[in-house]
Amino acid sequence: MHLKIAGQHVDLTDALKNYVTEKLGRVDQYFDNVIDAQVVLRHEKFRNSVEVTLFAAGTTIHAEMEDKDMYAAIDGVADKLERQVIKYKEKVTDHHNAENQKRSAEEA
Template sequence: MNLNITGRHVEVTPAIRDYVSTKLDRVIRHFDNVTSVAVILSVEKLQQKAEVTLHVRGKDIFVESEDTDLYAAIDAMTDKLDRQVQKYKQKQADHNHEALKHQAPPEA
C-alpha cells in the first residue's frame, strides 16, 4: 500500500504523519484490497480540513472532514472512512452472494 500525506498551508510534522498513519492502519485493517491512500491536510482561515482518497480495486473512496482542531478533523475523517469502507465491503459481499445464488445447481 502506498501512503501519500500532503499539507496545504500546513507543515506535515512527523507527529502528524504518525498519527494519520496509525489512524489509517485501523481502517485499512478491515480491507486488504487497498492499493494507495492519498491524504491532504489543509488550513483555511480558522478551519482545519482533512481529506483522504482511498484507491481500491474498481473504486475510489473519498472522504473529507473539517474542524477547528486538525487532530479532531483527522479523527472524524477516519471514522467516516471506516463507515464507507465497511459499507463498500458489505456491498461486495452481498454482490458475491447474489452471484452464487443465481448459478445453476450442479447436476448429479
C-alpha cells in the first residue's frame, strides 16, 4: 500500500509518520487490494483531526476522527477504517458465495 501523509498546521515528525503507518498497516491484514491511502493530519486550536481515504480495487473508503490528542484521533480513525474494511469484505464475500450457491443449485 502506498501511503501519502500530509499535515496542516502540524509538524510531521518521524514518530507521527511511523505511528500512522503502523496503525494503517492493520488494514492490510484484512484487505489486500488497497492500492493507495491518503492521510491528512490537522491541528485547529484545541482539537486534532485525522482524515483517511483508502483507494482499493473497486471501492473508496473514507473515515474521519477528531480528538484532543493526535494519537487518540489516529487510533480512532484506524478502528473506523478496520470496521469499514471488514464490513466491505464480508459484503463482497457473501455476494460471491450467494451467486455460486445459486448457480450450483440451478445446475443440479
